[in-house]
Amino acid sequence: MSSSYKQPPHKLTMIPGPIEFSDEVLGAMATPSQAHTSPEFVATFQSVLKNLRKLFKSEDAEAQPYVLAGSGTLGWDVASANLVSPGDKVLVLSTGFFSDSFAECLKVYGADVDVVTAEVGDVVPLKTITDKLKSEKYSAITITHVDTSTSVVSDVKAISEIVKKESPETLIIVDGVCSIGVEDLEFDKWGVDFALTASQKAIGVPAGLSIFFASGRAVAKALARKESTFFASLKRWTPIMKAYESGNGAYFATPAVQTITALKVSLDQILAETLDQRFAKHEQVSSQFKSSVEKLGLKILPVNHEVAAHGLTAVYLPEGVAAPDLLGALSKKGFTVAGGIHKALVGKYFRVGHMGFSVYEGHVDKLTAALQESLTELGHK
Amino acid sequence: MSSSYKQPPHKLTMIPGPIEFSDEVLGAMATPSQAHTSPEFVATFQSVLKNLRKLFKSEDAEAQPYVLAGSGTLGWDVASANLVSPGDKVLVLSTGFFSDSFAECLKVYGADVDVVTAEVGDVVPLKTITDKLKSEKYSAITITHVDTSTSVVSDVKAISEIVKKESPETLIIVDGVCSIGVEDLEFDKWGVDFALTASQKAIGVPAGLSIFFASGRAVAKALARKESTFFASLKRWTPIMKAYESGNGAYFATPAVQTITALKVSLDQILAETLDQRFAKHEQVSSQFKSSVEKLGLKILPVNHEVAAHGLTAVYLPEGVAAPDLLGALSKKGFTVAGGIHKALVGKYFRVGHMGFSVYEGHVDKLTAALQESLTELGHK
Numbered sequence: 001m002s003s004s005y006k007q008p009p010h011k012l013t014m015i016p017g018p019i020e021f022s023d024e025v026l027g028a029m030a031t032p033s034q035a036h037t038s039p040e041f042v043a044t045f046q047s048v049l050k051n052l053r054k055l056f057k058s059e060d061a062e063a064q065p066y067v068l069a070g071s072g073t074l075g076w077d078v079a080s081a082n083l084v085s086p087g088d089k090v091l092v093l094s095t096g097f098f099s100d101s102f103a104e105c106l107k108v109y110g111a112d113v114d115v116v117t118a119e120v121g122d123v124v125p126l127k128t129i130t131d132k133l134k135s136e137k138y139s140a141i142t143i144t145h146v147d148t149s150t151s152v153v154s155d156v157k158a159i160s161e162i163v164k165k166e167s168p169e170t171l172i173i174v175d176g177v178c179s180i181g182v183e184d185l186e187f188d189k190w191g192v193d194f195a196l197t198a199s200q201k202a203i204g205v206p207a208g209l210s211i212f213f214a215s216g217r218a219v220a221k222a223l224a225r226k227e228s229t230f231f232a233s234l235k236r237w238t239p240i241m242k243a244y245e246s247g248n249g250a251y252f253a254t255p256a257v258q259t260i261t262a263l264k265v266s267l268d269q270i271l272a273e274t275l276d277q278r279f280a281k282h283e284q285v286s287s288q289f290k291s292s293v294e295k296l297g298l299k300i301l302p303v304n305h306e307v308a309a310h311g312l313t314a315v316y317l318p319e320g321v322a323a324p325d326l327l328g329a330l331s332k333k334g335f336t337v338a339g340g341i342h343k344a345l346v347g348k349y350f351r352v353g354h355m356g357f358s359v360y361e362g363h364v365d366k367l368t369a370a371l372q373e374s375l376t377e378l379g380h381k
Numbered sequence: 382m383s384s385s386y387k388q389p390p391h392k393l394t395m396i397p398g399p400i401e402f403s404d405e406v407l408g409a410m411a412t413p414s415q416a417h418t419s420p421e422f423v424a425t426f427q428s429v430l431k432n433l434r435k436l437f438k439s440e441d442a443e444a445q446p447y448v449l450a451g452s453g454t455l456g457w458d459v460a461s462a463n464l465v466s467p468g469d470k471v472l473v474l475s476t477g478f479f480s481d482s483f484a485e486c487l488k489v490y491g492a493d494v495d496v497v498t499a500e501v502g503d504v505v506p507l508k509t510i511t512d513k514l515k516s517e518k519y520s521a522i523t524i525t526h527v528d529t530s531t532s533v534v535s536d537v538k539a540i541s542e543i544v545k546k547e548s549p550e551t552l553i554i555v556d557g558v559c560s561i562g563v564e565d566l567e568f569d570k571w572g573v574d575f576a577l578t579a580s581q582k583a584i585g586v587p588a589g590l591s592i593f594f595a596s597g598r599a600v601a602k603a604l605a606r607k608e609s610t611f612f613a614s615l616k617r618w619t620p621i622m623k624a625y626e627s628g629n630g631a632y633f634a635t636p637a638v639q640t641i642t643a644l645k646v647s648l649d650q651i652l653a654e655t656l657d658q659r660f661a662k663h664e665q666v667s668s669q670f671k672s673s674v675e676k677l678g679l680k681i682l683p684v685n686h687e688v689a690a691h692g693l694t695a696v697y698l699p700e701g702v703a704a705p706d707l708l709g710a711l712s713k714k715g716f717t718v719a720g721g722i723h724k725a726l727v728g729k730y731f732r733v734g735h736m737g738f739s740v741y742e743g744h745v746d747k748l749t750a751a752l753q754e755s756l757t758e759l760g761h762k
Contacts, residue, residue: 001526020414029639033394033401035717069452069589073634077612105611208450208589208637225762230486231458253454254581258410262569336416
């Protein structure tokens with residue numbers, strides 16, 4: 001498609017993903033058919049894989065980026081089926097619904113899972129993590145960088161330091177679905193072994209891609225073990241990704257040509273500034289939104305700003321305002337925001353996504369005004 | 382995106398998938414962001430699921446259509462992980478590379494697999510199938526309707542009749558990746574239990590969707606067993622698909638919103654004529670292409686026209702013409718066709734896809750002329 005594509009006016013999707021997409025990214029979704037092994041597509045996929053190394057801040061040649069047709073959830077299968085063997089102890093740090101779902105996935109593949117659950121709106125105390133690692137030998141630990149259900153951000157750097165000190169052989173697995181591209185993640189420096197995300201989040205591409213990054217030791221572990229999955233097998237995918245990155249087509253399962261082409265466009269746009277500039281921009285817009293929300297007399301779900309994510313905000317509804325009414329009022333004004341999904345708090349809060357394109361396009365200011373108007377209409381003072 | 386999108390001139394992708402797409406389908410890929418549970422997307426997904434029942438010619442309310450972000454290969458995992466238990470005997474009828482790969486997938490999930498391999502270019506004799514079913518109790522049989530590596534079409538109707546007679550409790554699993562939408566498949570009438578395909582084949586949508594259909598007894602079997610996969614679990618997906626089809630959003634993993642929107646457009650286009658008209662159109666164009674190829678003195682890979690598929694043609698290279706030279710010459714003239722991938726015959730044949738949009742747009746005639754010219758240039762008389 002020509003780069004001149006302009007999307008028509010539409011309701012702005014400001015949930016914590018799928019997010020709004022740039023015209024160029026959406027235009028690339030309509031790229032005419034290319035064979036998955038054509039020179040044109042091989043060049044696209046090669047660029048994507050090389051740029052993912054930059055996105056994950058990794059320069060380790062032993063580490064490996066992967067892009068599969070699928071969703072973020074598939075990344076949990078990849079981690080569970082390739083890095084953990086039945087009976088292995090896994091420590092899951094839970095900051096909400098998605099952390100718990102990852103634990104469920106691990107259990108399906110036979111892991112012996114210990115879930116440590118944070119207070120609602122808070123993170124798991126570092127002391128608790130230290131104690132757990134001292135008391136038991138874990139094959140892996142999972143950290144949900146940002147749990148999309150609570151908007152709580154975990155301190156991956158600090159947790160990784162503890163793991164490296166107390167139990168260096170434990171694999172560090174990070175669910176970065178709602179963080180990669182908006183929160184800093186230093187894959188090599190922090191010693192992360194596996195980090196997963198999905199296209200429709202801060203990476204700014206339509207849903208349909210499972211994107212993940214594995215350390216050299218994670219890849220080695222996966223290649224050495226007996227397969228317990230076919231489509232999600234790193235044994236199958238590793239040579240394919242290496243081939244594409246070196247400029248050669250290869251086949252295991254057909255890649256999502258158009259969505260990967262859109263991913264190329266989005267990564268080019270993301271990397272046009274430094275990642276640190278991008279994180280700072282998100283932090284600024286996020287802080288401003290949270291401050292506006294608090295000025296309206298509302299309370300955010302995270303217990304303090306330190307543990308509040310920058311790509312989304314979860315907000316308690318004020319007295320007398322029901323979620324469907326607020327979501328309906330915002331929808332009439334042209335915005336889609338999300339309800340709450342934490343089991344303990346369903347119907348008590350709502351969530352606003354502010355990632356990627358919307359942050360740069362000024363959508364958040366517009367939404368803030370619409371939120372204020374909607375609350376007034378609904379009787380909130 | 383507006384329905385007025387016109388794709389720019391480009392090299393025509395005439396491999397056995399991904400195929401060329403209509404302007405309307407590609408335009409839908411650029412649909413602005415929608416939440417996966419928005420009323421707009423719920424209506425789209427509902428239409429898709431209802432129309433898939435028509436595509437699979439099923440009116441059985443107990444049967445269930447599914448659309449997952451993934452590729453055709455994921456459908457093998459779904460079948461293997463949900464319908465077969467470790468140790469179960471499975472009979473695989475092999476007509477090429479993809480049949481054998483399906484067998485590999487089944488083995489990863491612990492199936493005890495018997496592969497019966499047809500002569501190259503031929504199908505497995507019905508007598509052999511009858512004998513196997515009499516000699517052993519199989520939990521399931523897999524039939525690759527069209528093996529994309531050989532362009533051989535299996536007679537699913539006749540095989541199903543044998544299964545129903547000799548071993549009615551055996552689940553009939555059909556890999557329809559290169560057949561659904563181009564070859565007739567009567568899901569209910571023939572008693573098929575599971576049929577899988579992918580978006581980028583005859584369904585005419587960019588790659589990124591695993592599409593499959595399960596019978597009531599297949600669904601019941603999947604729901605009753607212990608999960609051995611998370612992302613590919615029918616236990617997880619069945620309630621989600623039922624919700625969307627009844628007009629309600631639901632969440633397990635984020636659906637590929639834009640690609641599913643494109644699937645809606647494509648299914649609307651496909652169902653604008655009767656399926657039987659569509660199959661007849663493909664048969665006519667396919668026969669004409671095969672006849673043209675034979676007039677050029679070339680030989681098709683299938684042993685006769687009876688076992689030759691209608692969505693693609695595999696052709697032996699003539700003496701003195703190398704595959705890279707022919708593919709290169711066709712590429713210069715604006716066509717991408719595929720090399721051969723059957724292990725025994727690599728470098729000895731090439732494959733041309735003629736499915737869906739290309740069949741209706743007259744692409745096959747243009748390719749036929751280009752093929753003739755290219756062969757002449759390469760010294761073939």
